[in-house]
Amino acid sequence: MDDQNKNLLLATALSAVVLLGWYTFFPPPADEPAPTELAQSDLTPPTDGAVSAPAAAAAGAADAQAVSTTADAEDDAPRVAIDSPRLKGSISLKGGRIDDLALKDYQVTNDPASDIVHLLTPVGQANAYYALYGWAPGTGLGIDDVPGANTLWSASPDATLTPETPVTLTWDNGKGLSFTRTISVDADYMFKIDQAVTNATGASVALAPYGTLARHGEPQDLKNFFVLHEGLVREADGELSQVKYSNFEDFEVDPRDASNAETVAVEDSGWIGFTDHYWMATLIPENGQPYRAIAKHDPRRDIYQTDVVMPTMTVADGASAATSTQLFAGAKEWATIKAYEKAGIAGFIDSIDWGWFFMLTKPIFAVLHWLNQLIGNMGVAIIALTILIKVLVLPLAWKSYSSMAKMKELQPEMEKLKERAGDDRQKMQKEMMELYKKEKVNPAAGCLPILIQIPIFFSLYKVIFVTLELRHAPFFGPFQDLSAPDPTSLFNLFGLLPWASPAPESILALVFIGVLPILLGVSMWLQQKLNPAPTDPTQQMVFAWMPWVFMFMLGSFASGLVVYWIANNTITFAQQYLIMRSHGYTPDVFGNIRKSFKRGEKPESE
Known part of the structure; x- marks a missing residue:
């Protein structure tokens, strides 16, 4: 079996482990039964x-x-x-x-x-x-x-x-x-x-x-x-x-x-x-x-x-x-x-x-509640909250995304290093460190936005799942309960047909995902395209699969959480795009470089 097939199988196995692990620790909540519909025969007084x-x-x-x-x-x-x-x-x-x-x-x-x-x-x-x-x-x-x-x-x-x-x-x-x-x-x-x-x-x-x-x-x-x-x-x-x-x-x-x-x-x-x-x-x-x-x-x-x-x-x-x-x-x-x-x-x-992250969940919900009172739509309030959070972490994100833009710029030189080093991983690592030092690039800086997002994501998930104000809160169209999973799917032609999607706990829900999870996967894929690709082929394969794995994983989660994630990915894509422009890049929407300049030179007008 060649290395490419091995890497594909390994990436598939890793994705499956992530998917199963996620559903083990984050199972979709069961539907809430009506207390008034309990059978009298169930009572043993x-x-x-x-x-x-x-x-x-x-x-x-x-x-x-x-x-x-x-x-x-x-x-x-x-x-x-x-x-x-x-x-x-x-x-x-x-x-x-x-x-x-x-x-x-x-x-x-x-x-x-x-x-x-x-x-x-x-x-x-x-x-x-x-x-x-x-x-x-x-x-x-x-x-x-x-x-x-x-x-x-x-x-x-x-x-x-x-x-x-x-x-x-x-x-x-x-x-x-x-x-x-x-x-x-x-x-x-x-x-x-x-x-x-x-x-x-x-x-x-x-x-x-x-x-x-x-x-x-x-x-x-x-x-x-x-x-x-x-x-x-x-x-x-x-x-x-x-x-x-x-x-x-x-x-x-x-x-x-x-x-x-x-x-x-x-x-x-x-x-x-x-x-x-x-x-x-x-x-x-x-x-x-x-x-x-x-x-x-x-x-x-x-x-x-x-x-x-x-x-x-x-x-x-x-x-x-x-x-x-x-x-x-x-x-x-x-x-x-x-x-x-x-x-x-x-x-x-x-x-x-409020959970362990009460220092985050309390202020996050207070701001979300205020925005909802101001706007009158909880879904739009979640998007506005996402924008506010992104503005607050912008200074740190700017530094991080600048480092990632420089990493993207060095991608051709890193490919040349791989060709020169061949199978000598030690030599390749050494020369890469020298290149980073020479160009004053910190490869670890790109992890900072992720580290920031993890507690914020979990805190917002906690807020959306726990607080009453998200229960039955409408967004628009078929999305009339932001605490429930996306009600649309291919099964009902994404809300055009008058029947419900498969229940969240059903295995069919993994396949018949809705509009919001699909938008999540696409936005995550686009945002990922602007990041420098890992040098390791296996890591490249795993990262390539990740948007689509998350698309299915979050398909049965609360719609409000998916709305936040889509908004976050979209804003992050816009931020990275602007930062890359400031470093002399003009990437297209797929992250491909259409025009580049040496650093320090002013981009030509288009």
């Missing part, structure tokens, strides 16, 4: 309660180490409606649970007929997910003396929770303790829960207020994608923690013993809850209020739970005590969450998964 964390009282002082809550498999109790500008649902009077919540502004798919997104779900339905509040009994009180998950509260028959009309729930234990719970909601996604107790028992009582978030099983639409965090998210006195559902096994508990639960003592401020790809529910105690943040998993019933347990209150006879907490339940909108952070919820913007 617990028969003996939903959430469990028995209260424990320390000797001599009631100090709730955990909370005890149970919920029946079916809930037919009366409900209080929720109707705000962005939320709708209801509160069950059994336990006063906030367990039925949908987001008015978001649909499951881009189809106008699609149902809106449902975030919280009552017990008895698939993947029950809810928030509840109560009091853990201390010394002298039993579990039946305080309100829990099965307590039937009373409310006004015509009560509806709106931003203008809070709802007050009441319950009397019949033994001298009366409880009230006032729930209010703002115009976005924040609930406020004010709990109060009045003691008329004739003696002091001790009890601890708590809040709980519980979800039955992992989310149906769990991505399990390494670049995205889904699961527990917690801020405790300035320290952010994230725990995936698969790692909850580290604090699995028995329903009767919560000693293995993870407990974090928070002194001043924090929050804890569950985050999904685009949605989140979070318990937020008042700032300055110490509490314990608890996370646990009951494997027997497959229930994930987070609790906030406030310090025990001792309430004298004839006295009252009150506590206030907040509940965020909604979409992880950057502007909304940032506004809540400015209002006093410390570190709340970090509930969005």
Whole structure:
């Protein structure tokens, strides 16, 4: 077999390895199923309660180490409606649970007929997910003396929770303790829960207020994608923690013993809850209020739970005590969450998964969001962001591309060196180094733009994949969701025929790629033509294949990311073209030199 065939086979094998490796570490995300379309037959509800964390009282002082809550498999109790500008649902009077919540502004798919997104779900339905509040009994009180998950509260028959009309729930234990719970909601996604107790028992009582978030099983639409965090998210006195559902096994508990639960003592401020790809529910105690943040998993019933347990209150006879907490339940909108952070919820913007490169992802998204607000089109905003990034790195890129232009100029002399050196690689390397030194060329300088692009590319990929603002964001024509892969392909004549392309996870998606990946491959090939070719034939072959390998690799990635890459390649091509002109070259669009001059000479007018 001759060297050319060997090099071709080697280049093909290397490209295949790159392709397989890329799909191993960057698999295309699965389509998000509609939460409202889950089959009822898929549900296996617990028969003996939903959430469990028995209260424990320390000797001599009631100090709730955990909370005890149970919920029946079916809930037919009366409900209080929720109707705000962005939320709708209801509160069950059994336990006063906030367990039925949908987001008015978001649909499951881009189809106008699609149902809106449902975030919280009552017990008895698939993947029950809810928030509840109560009091853990201390010394002298039993579990039946305080309100829990099965307590039937009373409310006004015509009560509806709106931003203008809070709802007050009441319950009397019949033994001298009366409880009230006032729930209010703002115009976005924040609930406020004010709990109060009045003691008329004739003696002091001790009890601890708590809040709980519980979800039955992992989310149906769990991505399990390494670049995205889904699961527990917690801020405790300035320290952010994230725990995936698969790692909850580290604090699995028995329903009767919560000693293995993870407990974090928070002194001043924090929050804890569950985050999904685009949605989140979070318990937020008042700032300055110490509490314990608890996370646990009951494997027997497959229930994930987070609790906030406030310090025990001792309430004298004839006295009252009150506590206030907040509940965020909604979409992880950057502007909304940032506004809540400015209002006093410390570190709340970090509930969005910015990743390891947060020093890049945060400012990149802030600028992208500003550009989108200014332009009104996220795809155009991505292109504008690309231009801004290229302007910022222009000084470094100019130096690098100047070096590459000089390398291109030396290409004929390097070919002569190869002919003179023959198979003597050592001699060839030595003479090349002497040539570089003589011409003051740094061959490594051409790597700088690539080194800069890698973290920027990954950060932008993270931003596009994780942030809600890219979800269902339109560009133009058939590109109506920049967080989804290119919907066009040869299969539907690039959007001219009224049927969808193969699903991203399908092997056919590797072949039937869309317009954007093709433009990516062409732009990458054109940009590469302006670079000096490697002297090694194998490297030349690999580089020749690279644009087309990337074309297929990125075919199933988010359209917004491919738009960025096309814009980046196009701008880079223009930059290199102008720099080559400044060095006496007039290359055509394929990188071939049509006219050249000695350095230092002024190009003739064309």
